[in-house]
Amino acid sequence: QVQLAESGGGSVQAGGSLRLSCTASGYLSSPYCIGWFRQVPDKEREGIAVIDDDGTTTYAESMKGRFTISQDNGKNTLYLQMSSLKPEDTAMYYCVADFLRCGVSWSYRAFEHWGQGTLVAVSS
Numbered sequence: 001q002v003q004l005a006e007s008g009g010g011s012v013q014a015g016g017s018l019r020l021s022c023t024a025s026g027y028l029s030s031p032y033c034i035g036w037f038r039q040v041p042d043k044e045r046e047g048i049a050v051i052d053d054d055g056t057t058t059y060a061e062s063m064k065g066r067f068t069i070s071q072d073n074g075k076n077t078l079y080l081q082m083s084s085l086k087p088e089d090t091a092m093y094y095c096v097a098d099f100l101r102c103g104v105s106w107s108y109r110a111f112e113h114w115g116q117g118t119l120v121a122v123s124s
Helices: none
Strands: 003-007 010-013 018-025 033-039 046-052 057-059 067-072 077-082 091-098 118-123
Touching: 003 091, 018 033, 018 091, 018 118, 033 067, 033 077, 046 067, 046 077, 057 067
Parallel strands: 010 118
Antiparallel strands: 003 018, 018 077, 033 046, 033 091, 046 057, 067 077, 091 118
């Protein structure tokens, strides 16, 4: 079992940056896939990026360029660096994990473990 806890959300003006953190408690045994999704009310969840247990990162095409996922294995912490934020980035951001490799269809998969989410609000 693993518990995920996000932090770092908040309010920021358009063009600004934020770094989200996700701390995983419990043991992340290989294989695993860990990453970030976001969701706006009344819209489908949207995959942002994931990391495999071998360190391979994969981004959703629409998220490339402004979002950077990284992991500190020693601290069991996942990060999402977001830059040049836009009002349309306003959403609840979730950390997710699964004990499977990410694969090519990760953005459509129902991840088993989710954090409680952290809200990002971008104002124009």
